[in-house]
Amino acid sequence: MVKQDRAIRTRHAILTAAAKVFEERGYQAATISEILAVAGVTKGALYFHFPSKEHLAEGVLHEQDQRLPIPERPCTVQRLVDTVVLHAYHLQTDPMVRASVRLSLDQQAQGLDRSGPFLRWSEVGTELLEKAQVQGELLSHVNPAETADVVVGAFAGVQAMSQALCNYQDLPRRVSCLLQHLLPSVVVPSVLATVDITEHRGAAVQTELEALHAASLRVPVS
Amino acid sequence: MVKQDRAIRTRHAILTAAAKVFEERGYQAATISEILAVAGVTKGALYFHFPSKEHLAEGVLHEQDQRLPIPERPCTVQRLVDTVVLHAYHLQTDPMVRASVRLSLDQQAQGLDRSGPFLRWSEVGTELLEKAQVQGELLSHVNPAETADVVVGAFAGVQAMSQALCNYQDLPRRVSCLLQHLLPSVVVPSVLATVDITEHRGAAVQTELEALHAASLRVPVS
The missing domain is CATH 1.10.357.10 (Tetracycline Repressor, domain 2)
Known part of the structure; x- marks a missing residue:
């Protein structure tokens, strides 16, 4: 459980760093090394969660998915x-x-x-x-x-x-x-x-x- | 008149090159040297028409302005x-x-x-x-x-x-x-x-x- 928590935190730190770098530099110009530097995680940890720049971008793209759906309403x-x-x-x-x-x-x-x-x-x-x-x-x-x-x-x-x-x-x-x-x-x-x-x-x-x-x-x- | 025609053609060649480079690389990553290489004009000609990268982008942004307005219509x-x-x-x-x-x-x-x-x-x-x-x-x-x-x-x-x-x-x-x-x-x-x-x-x-x-x-x- 503790191990899983840490994995979730690491994944989140990587995605936050990726979002920051993509936003500043654009997808095309951004590099994994920059994202690595901002995230402050090991190369191994990054590649474990996201094997490529495209996977990192897909991860960020999923972050706009509806998190808490709006509850049922009469209307x-x-x-x-x-x-x-x-x-x-x-x-x-x-x-x-x-x-x-x-x-x-x-x-x-x-x-x-x-x-x-x-x-x-x-x-x-x-x-x-x-x-x-x-x-x-x-x-x-x-x-x-x-x-x-x-x-x-x-x-x-x-x-x-x-x-x-x-x-x-x-x-x-x-x-x-x-x-x-x-x-x-x-x-x-x-x-x-x-x-x-x-x-x-x-x-x-x-x-x-x-x-x-x-x-x-x-x-x-x- | 001939001189003016040539200036218009040069300006158009520069804007076409700028559009191509901005589209491929994004505004942030694009450089004037790249635009210069694609346009095939002299540095002097480019800076005469567009003193900076921002001016080049403004020029491209104006290219979506309505060129031939739709004629008057009853409706x-x-x-x-x-x-x-x-x-x-x-x-x-x-x-x-x-x-x-x-x-x-x-x-x-x-x-x-x-x-x-x-x-x-x-x-x-x-x-x-x-x-x-x-x-x-x-x-x-x-x-x-x-x-x-x-x-x-x-x-x-x-x-x-x-x-x-x-x-x-x-x-x-x-x-x-x-x-x-x-x-x-x-x-x-x-x-x-x-x-x-x-x-x-x-x-x-x-x-x-x-x-x-x-x-x-x-x-x-x-």
């Missing part, structure tokens, strides 16, 4: 919205998520398959939209996979624009504005009227998840 | 749509536009102000939407500047996703799908019913502009 469209705004919140607050998103948009990263995060986010979105459809929350013409792709693609660009213009300071407002433009083509009006897409939603969802997590730690394992 | 929303789908068409067909868009999303480009293309496209979109608003084509709640920002940001991400997944092969379909999701929140239904946002629109607009350009060359200057 599944709200759950989809919460997934989107929480990701925006993490972009503002978590350097690892930021590095991961930047890497997936690094068009100079030759030989690196950057499709993973796009495909995984699309899958998360498609699943939620299919559920919302069954619950009657969507307009009848909606194709869940197509709409999920639009949401994922549009979000990627809105975050890039916010980053280029003001280093993410206006990201919650821009994401709220994007949802205001997309949802009326997707969601039935009665659901639209109840969904919270204001710019404070991301921080509120994060607080909710932290409270749920703290509560789960207090429950004795039976 | 200004169609003109906006045509501006968007033509840009998508150029992304598929023009390496310089592609290099420019990649550079504006290069988050490793430290010290380079990448806000220019976002702001200029937003301005183009805002102007068209303000005109459409005056013509009664927009829903009454629409804020032209906000909607323009959503369109520009969302487009940037949809193109990045198409590039990462299939090197732009499905870009026209994705852009058409994005417009299907955005326009119903922006445009009055009677206008929506007449606007062509199919995936073949970009190539059609390009053909139209080429014909207009060819015709203008045949008209004697009075």
Whole structure:
């Protein structure tokens, strides 16, 4: 158990170092030696966890995957919205998520398959939209996979624009504005009227998840 | 006149070389010496046109600016749509536009102000939407500047996703799908019913502009 803990800590130290170096230098220019120097681990430990630069990048790319899924909600469209705004919140607050998103948009990263995060986010979105459809929350013409792709693609660009213009300071407002433009083509009006897409939603969802997590730690394992 | 022609050709050769090097190496890793070697011009000529790497990048970033504006149309929303789908068409067909868009999303480009293309496209979109608003084509709640920002940001991400997944092969379909999701929140239904946002629109607009350009060359200057 202690040994496993240490392996997790080492892996995390390596990924944090890789994220930092990829972010500063770009995938193409980054070298394993630099990552090694920043991580402060042995060469053996690094190659044990990640046999190549590509594996390191894949590891960082996975760090934007949804960690704590949004709990079930009566309204599944709200759950989809919460997934989107929480990701925006993490972009503002978590350097690892930021590095991961930047890497997936690094068009100079030759030989690196950057499709993973796009495909995984699309899958998360498609699943939620299919559920919302069954619950009657969507307009009848909606194709869940197509709409999920639009949401994922549009979000990627809105975050890039916010980053280029003001280093993410206006990201919650821009994401709220994007949802205001997309949802009326997707969601039935009665659901639209109840969904919270204001710019404070991301921080509120994060607080909710932290409270749920703290509560789960207090429950004795039976 | 001949001298000016040569200057234009030299400037173009330098920008083409800069685009190629930035695309291959990223802004951060690219050097003026490499660009010089690819361009095949003298050091003096290069520094005359572009005194620094940042100036070279700014030059490439300007290459995605709208070159031939879409002509006036009875429906200004169609003109906006045509501006968007033509840009998508150029992304598929023009390496310089592609290099420019990649550079504006290069988050490793430290010290380079990448806000220019976002702001200029937003301005183009805002102007068209303000005109459409005056013509009664927009829903009454629409804020032209906000909607323009959503369109520009969302487009940037949809193109990045198409590039990462299939090197732009499905870009026209994705852009058409994005417009299907955005326009119903922006445009009055009677206008929506007449606007062509199919995936073949970009190539059609390009053909139209080429014909207009060819015709203008045949008209004697009075």
